[in-house]
Structure formats: C-alpha cells, structure tokens
Amino acid sequence: MNLVSVAARNVLxxxxxxxxxxxxxAVAVLAFVLLRTVLSAWNVAADYAAKDRIATRHKISFILPLPKRYMATVREVPGVTEGTFMNWFGGKDPRDANNFFGSMAVDSATFFKVYDEMVVxxxxMERWMADRKGAIIGDVLASRLGEKGVKVGDTVTLEGSIYPGPWQFNISGxxxxxxxxxxxxxxxxxYDYLNESIPEKQRDQIGWMAARIDEPSRSAEISAAIDKIFDEKDxxxxxxxERAMNLSFMAMMSAVLTALNxxxxxxxxxxxxxxxxTMAMGVRERTREYGVLRALGFEPKHVRIFIVGEAATVGLLAGLVGLAISYPIVELGMGRWLEENMGGMFPYFRIDPATMVLAVLLSMGLSLAASLIxxxxASKLSVTDALRRVA
Structure with missing residues (x-):
C-alpha cells in the first residue's frame, strides 16, 4: 500500500x-461528448471528401443556377477526367412532411461515375437507365420512405417544393x-425527366457541377482554369x-458551431x-486527520498527495461513468436516429475515439486542477492549527 492507493480509498x-x-x-462528460460528436459529425463530409473531385457553382451563390451547356466546356478542360451535374429538386413525401431527405435530378450517364462511392x-443500374421515371435511393431512405419503407419496383409520389405538383417515380434501385x-x-x-416536365423558360438550368481530376495536387490549378473560361460569360x-465546397456549406452554420464550442x-x-x-468539503472535514499525520512525521507533500490522489480517482470515475452512459445515449440512440432522419447533415454520427480519450483526460485534469488550491x-497549515480545526 502506498500514499496514492490510500488516497484513492478515501474516496469511499x-x-x-x-x-x-x-x-x-458524468452528466457533464456526457454533454461534452455529445457536443464534440455533433461537431465532428458536422465536419465528417469535409474530413472524408474525395481529394480528386472538384465542384463548380454560381460565383455569387450556391442557390443560383448555371446554364447546362457549361458542363460540356468543363469536361474539355485539361486535367478533368469526368464531369457530371446535379439540380436540387426539393421533393417531399406527402405522407410524412417531416421526413427530410435530399432529392436531386442528375446526369444519369455520368453521375455514378463521378460519385463511385455510391454503390448500385x-x-x-440497367433498370434505372431504361426507365425515364426511375429513381435510385439510399438504403437508409428506403427504410423510412412511406409508411413501411419501399423496395425496388415500388412506385413513389413526391410533392415538389421548388417545382410544384405531384411527381411520380419508380424505384429502380x-x-x-x-x-x-x-x-x-x-x-x-x-435530369431529363425534370427538364422535360417544367416550363420552357426554366429548362436547361442546373444547380452545380462536379468533376473528377487526374491529379489531386492540381486541384487549385484546374479550378482556376475552369473559372477563367467563364470570367467573360454572363x-x-x-x-x-470538394472539401472546400463542404466547408463553405458549414460556414453558413458558423454561428451554431461557435456556440457549440x-x-x-x-x-x-x-x-x-x-x-x-467536493474536494474542498473533503479537505475541510479531514483537516484534523492531516494534522495528526503531520504530527506523526508526514511532510506537507504527503498531504498534497493524499488530496490530489483522491481528486484524480474521482475524476477518473466520473470520466469512465460519463463514457459508459454516452455510448448508448449518443451513439446507439441519438446517432442512429440522426443518421436515419437527418442523413444530409449527419451521414455518419459516431463518437470519435479521440473524443473518448479527451473526455477522460479532461475529467481527470479538471479534477486535479480543482484540488490544487x-x-x-491543507499542506500549509501548521500542526497545531490543523489539530484545533473543527470541520
């Protein structure tokens, strides 16, 4: 038995x-883990962005459209290996208005080549290409679209918000x-289904373009070359x-991110x-005990070790208990719900191992800091003053 182990036993x-x-x-640790997980999940799109993919939008704002003809020009830029375009549709499930999901009209010939991490x-794919009204949806959306989810072969009707009216689709994959x-x-x-169904004045407009490039290190050079081509256009x-594009989206929520920090x-x-x-109360109650220890020959540093050791034990326990309750609440509970219902903002909501380590270290570190005074x-008290002290 040593001084640290005795100090740890004082916790009880x-x-x-x-x-x-x-x-x-532990509740404070839980709240800290939750906030840090929200921040890391918010940044996951930027952290895991493809290094060989660039995006092109309207210079003024992402919400303004681009002419569809720009896509052919981008594909001809040296360094671009493949390009595609997308247009935000804003469709909603009429049976569940709270079910938010991203709906996009895309260039069917190239979209899944540029975004090859989407596995179909x-x-x-063959079924989709043969059906003008065909749609391919994510596996998470498939489980919650409609009353009991949908499967390949089902027909789905979405209510358009940007393009009003009921729109019928066949689930191809x-x-x-x-x-x-x-x-x-x-x-x-x-995209052709959307483009052919809207008024003529709205046709041949797209939201943004994405392109694969041959060399990720030339991303800035190729991006500048694309913008230079259109500098003289209307x-x-x-x-x-892609990382910069994702970060620009998050910049819109900078106030929220700052508030979370x-x-x-x-x-x-x-x-x-x-x-x-807690440490101050414990020290005050045991002041006479510390006086007795000093009278028996213990030095001031030994008293400090007793108090600091007890604080470190409490901090460690708080950190471990906080993590124990964080995992089922943050990752298994809230995380799964956010991935299924808010996948556009939180496609991957997991507690980062670094957050776990940081939470325990901060819990112990703050406990130690709180015990220093x-x-x-206590170590500066004289033996006679400590023995006379009444808690």
Whole structure:
C-alpha cells in the first residue's frame, strides 16, 4: 500500500457524496461528448471528401443556377477526367412532411461515375437507365420512405417544393455507400425527366457541377482554369475542391458551431466547480486527520498527495461513468436516429475515439486542477492549527 492507493480509498469515506459528485460530473462528460460528436459529425463530409473531385457553382451563390451547356466546356478542360451535374429538386413525401431527405435530378450517364462511392447493383443500374421515371435511393431512405419503407419496383409520389405538383417515380434501385461522408438518404432521378416536365423558360438550368481530376495536387490549378473560361460569360463560376465546397456549406452554420464550442467550454467549467466543491468539503472535514499525520512525521507533500490522489480517482470515475452512459445515449440512440432522419447533415454520427480519450483526460485534469488550491492550503497549515480545526 502506498500514499496514492490510500488516497484513492478515501474516496469511499463518504459514499453518498462521492456518488452524487461522480454522477454530476458524468452528466457533464456526457454533454461534452455529445457536443464534440455533433461537431465532428458536422465536419465528417469535409474530413472524408474525395481529394480528386472538384465542384463548380454560381460565383455569387450556391442557390443560383448555371446554364447546362457549361458542363460540356468543363469536361474539355485539361486535367478533368469526368464531369457530371446535379439540380436540387426539393421533393417531399406527402405522407410524412417531416421526413427530410435530399432529392436531386442528375446526369444519369455520368453521375455514378463521378460519385463511385455510391454503390448500385448492375441490375438496378440497367433498370434505372431504361426507365425515364426511375429513381435510385439510399438504403437508409428506403427504410423510412412511406409508411413501411419501399423496395425496388415500388412506385413513389413526391410533392415538389421548388417545382410544384405531384411527381411520380419508380424505384429502380437502392444504393449503399463506401465512404463515411456519403449521405445514404438521397433520392436520385433523371435530369431529363425534370427538364422535360417544367416550363420552357426554366429548362436547361442546373444547380452545380462536379468533376473528377487526374491529379489531386492540381486541384487549385484546374479550378482556376475552369473559372477563367467563364470570367467573360454572363454567368461566372466559383470552382473549388470538394472539401472546400463542404466547408463553405458549414460556414453558413458558423454561428451554431461557435456556440457549440462555447457551450462545451462552459460545461467543462461546471464540471470543474462540481469537483472542486467536493474536494474542498473533503479537505475541510479531514483537516484534523492531516494534522495528526503531520504530527506523526508526514511532510506537507504527503498531504498534497493524499488530496490530489483522491481528486484524480474521482475524476477518473466520473470520466469512465460519463463514457459508459454516452455510448448508448449518443451513439446507439441519438446517432442512429440522426443518421436515419437527418442523413444530409449527419451521414455518419459516431463518437470519435479521440473524443473518448479527451473526455477522460479532461475529467481527470479538471479534477486535479480543482484540488490544487485545497491541497496547497491543507499542506500549509501548521500542526497545531490543523489539530484545533473543527470541520
């Protein structure tokens, strides 16, 4: 037995107070893990973006359209190996207005070549290409579209928001994804079906373009070359890497991300106050014991070790308990729900191992920091003052 082990056993001197402290700090750990997981999940699209893919949008805003004819020009730019285009449709399930999912009209000949992480069975692809009203949807969306989900061969009607009216589609296939950043709740259909069904003045307009390039290190050079071509046109473009495009989307939510960071810091301060209060109470109650130890020959550093060791144990327990309750709540519960219902924003919601380690280390570190002042004060007390002290 050594001083640290004795200090750890002191944690059980007041079991009820220790239990409440650990629970309180564990809840703070849970909140911290949740916020950090939200932030990391928000960034997953940028973190796992394809390095050899670039995107082109309207120079002013993403919501403004581009002429469809621009796609042919982009494909001819040196370094571009394949290009495709998409147009946001904004369809909704009329039976479930709260079921949000991305719906896009795409260039059926090239879309799945550029986004090859979306895996479609050959039979499904053949069926889709042969059906003007065909649609390919993600496996997550397939499980929650309609009342009981849909399968290949079913007919689905979406209510258009950007393009009003009922739109009928035949489910030709279901895709899965090999990349964490890919949203598995998208609704993909033929651009020609949309283009031929809308008023003539709205035709031949697309939302944005994406292209594969031969050398990822030339991403900035190729992007600049594309934009230069359209500088003298009526509609200018802004081309960037897929990572930069995803980061620009997140920039729209910068205020929210900043708020989450601030809240996570506040939670850490609350945790520190909880732990500090417990340590201060424990030190005050055992002041006479420390006086006896000093009288027996223990030095001030030994008193500090007792207090710091007890604080480290409480912090470790709080961190481990916090992680134990975080996994079922954050990852298994909330994470699965967000992936299924908000896949566009959170396609991959998992607790990062780095977050787990950081949560435990911060719990222990803050507990140690909270114990420094009580430990210093206790070690500075004279033996006679400590023995006279009444808790």
């Amino acid at each position: 001197r007041n079991k009820f107070r220790t239990l409440l402290t650990v629970i309180g700090a 069975a050959p039979a499904d 279901i895709y899965t994804a090999t990349r964490k950043s890919m949203d598995r709740s998208q609704f993909i259909f033929h 509609v200018q473009t802004a081309t960037m890497s 601030v809240v996570s810091i506040i939670i850490l301060l609350i945790m520190m106050m909880i732990l500090g209060n 009580p430990a210093h004060r």
